[in-house]
Amino acid sequence: MIVQRKIRVLIAKPGLDSHDRGAKIVARALRDAGMEVIYTGLRQTPEQIVETALQEDVDVIGLSILSGAHTTLFPKIMKSLKGKGMSDVLVFAGGIIPQEDVLALKKIGIKEIFGPGTPTGVLVEFVQENARKKE
Amino acid sequence: MGQIEQLAKGVLQGNRRSIAKTITLIENNEPEAQKIVSMLFQKTGKAHVIGVTGPTGSGKSTLIEKMIRELRKRGKTVGVVAVDPTSPFTGGAFLGDRVRMQEHSTDEGVFIRSMANRNAPGGLAKATKDVIRVLDASGKDIVIVETVGAGQSEVEIVKVAHTIVVVLAPGLGDDIQAIKAGIMEIGDIFAVNKADRQNANKAISDIQAMLEMNTEKTGWKPSVLKITALTGEGIAELLAIIKEHKQYLKMGALEANRKEKAETELSEAIKQKIAESIIEDLKRKGEWEKITEKILTREIDPYSAADMLLKKKKRN
Numbered sequence A: 001m002i003v004q005r006k007i008r009v010l011i012a013k014p015g016l017d018s019h020d021r022g023a024k025i026v027a028r029a030l031r032d033a034g035m036e037v038i039y040t041g042l043r044q045t046p047e048q049i050v051e052t053a054l055q056e057d058v059d060v061i062g063l064s065i066l067s068g069a070h071t072t073l074f075p076k077i078m079k080s081l082k083g084k085g086m087s088d089v090l091v092f093a094g095g096i097i098p099q100e101d102v103l104a105l106k107k108i109g110i111k112e113i114f115g116p117g118t119p120t121g122v123l124v125e126f127v128q129e130n131a132r133k134k135e
Numbered sequence B: 001m002g003q004i005e006q007l008a009k010g011v012l013q014g015n016r017r018s019i020a021k022t023i024t025l026i027e028n029n030e031p032e033a034q035k036i037v038s039m040l041f042q043k044t045g046k047a048h049v050i051g052v053t054g055p056t057g058s059g060k061s062t063l064i065e066k067m068i069r070e071l072r073k074r075g076k077t078v079g080v081v082a083v084d085p086t087s088p089f090t091g092g093a094f095l096g097d098r099v100r101m102q103e104h105s106t107d108e109g110v111f112i113r114s115m116a117n118r119n120a121p122g123g124l125a126k127a128t129k130d131v132i133r134v135l136d137a138s139g140k141d142i143v144i145v146e147t148v149g150a151g152q153s154e155v156e157i158v159k160v161a162h163t164i165v166v167v168l169a170p171g172l173g174d175d176i177q178a179i180k181a182g183i184m185e186i187g188d189i190f191a192v193n194k195a196d197r198q199n200a201n202k203a204i205s206d207i208q209a210m211l212e213m214n215t216e217k218t219g220w221k222p223s224v225l226k227i228t229a230l231t232g233e234g235i236a237e238l239l240a241i242i243k244e245h246k247q248y249l250k251m252g253a254l255e256a257n258r259k260e261k262a263e264t265e266l267s268e269a270i271k272q273k274i275a276e277s278i279i280e281d282l283k284r285k286g287e288w289e290k291i292t293e294k295i296l297t298r299e300i301d302p303y304s305a306a307d308m309l310l311k312k313k314k315r316n
Helices: A021-032 A046-056 A070-083 A099-107 A120-130 B003-012 B016-027 B033-041 B060-073 B097-104 B128-137 B175-179 B200-212 B235-285 B287-296 B302-315
Strands: A008-012 A036-039 A060-065 A090-095 A112-114 B048-053 B078-084 B093-095 B110-116 B142-146 B163-168 B189-192 B223-226
Touching: A008 A021, A008 A046, A021 A036, A021 A060, A021 A090, A021 A120, A021 B093, A046 A060, A046 A070, A046 B016, A046 B097, A046 B110, A060 A070, A070 A090, A070 A099, A090 A120, A099 A112, A112 A120, B003 B016, B003 B033, B003 B128, B016 B033, B016 B110, B016 B128, B033 B128, B048 B060, B048 B235, B060 B078, B060 B097, B060 B142, B060 B163, B060 B235, B078 B093, B078 B097, B078 B128, B093 B110, B097 B110, B110 B128, B128 B142, B163 B235, B175 B200, B189 B200, B189 B235, B200 B223, B223 B235, B235 B287, B235 B302, B287 B302
Parallel strands: A008 A036, A008 A060, A036 B093, A060 A090, A090 A112, B048 B142, B048 B163, B078 B110, B078 B142, B163 B189, B189 B223
Antiparallel strands: none
């Protein structure tokens, strides 16, 4: 019996923006690092994202947002994850997020925020190091 | 109650978290996987399993989304297992089927799970069959299985599904492609998608011509129909034919089919268990390395080595 564990990641696009090149690049980089990456597609509600993460039993959620609605949508996602007992899922975010919002987002449990220009290698390493450790 | 018992209980109650966790155990081949499958096994066999296969980009995921919508209108609960390929180079996978189905993600009556095939041949993952069982045991009326984009010979789906829908699109090939063995032999229903495009009628007639060459006069006669998954055209008709096929199976074909599947599965399980135990044994005794070395130096071929080992095993 060979046990074969993989890091499962959900890349999600909350809210109303329709640019997902960044999300796809991140998905591709994580795929190439040997992870199983599930993509939600565009315009997802917080409920859809959390429910998808639950059904797919992911270890990591990556949120990509460019619309500026992160201060509204991210807290809803984090609260809902907590409510469903999924606080052990690693959450990171990327996109256009002003520096002054970063601290508040980290306070609600988002582990890291990656801005434009982040080398994909940095991201891959971050996920590998921080993904929920399975016993 | 132990953790596994609790998980099994959760699955039987339809708890979504339990279903998800159980699927992960099975998919990863964790030591508890077999135990939980045995616990759920008695409660399986109720769901109708529909396999949806066909080439990449033919519209399988979009079609499934429309099927879910229609089935939900009729009050049916639906489980979906969507398989996409694992990279043979990195072991990673991009699972994108559910993008088309996200509208149903918050519906309590629907459970969608993406699976990487983890390099298993045949269009499914090795654990797909047991994942279907979990959704079946959780009380889903219908389980839809989407294969990886299938070319010609990805036909593992016949081992797990009751009704197989082959999704094709116009312009993918001519009557020569239609006559080839493999995927064109497994369809109970052929759905020619993107019927609004040119050549849809040509594709339909190519498939019909192929089906008319069947010398088998008894049994189910596969249907061919035109659909446009994007607009939902032809979906109600498709579901009606699936229902007809289900009725047909109930008239006796299902029993034969079930028996055959059970035999295949038993034989595969035996092969796997025995092979694993022999290999483990050899490795423990250090013989594995020695024999591998002999094969590398061309002293013995792998088949003769296996024969020799089997004889030795029988003597013990």
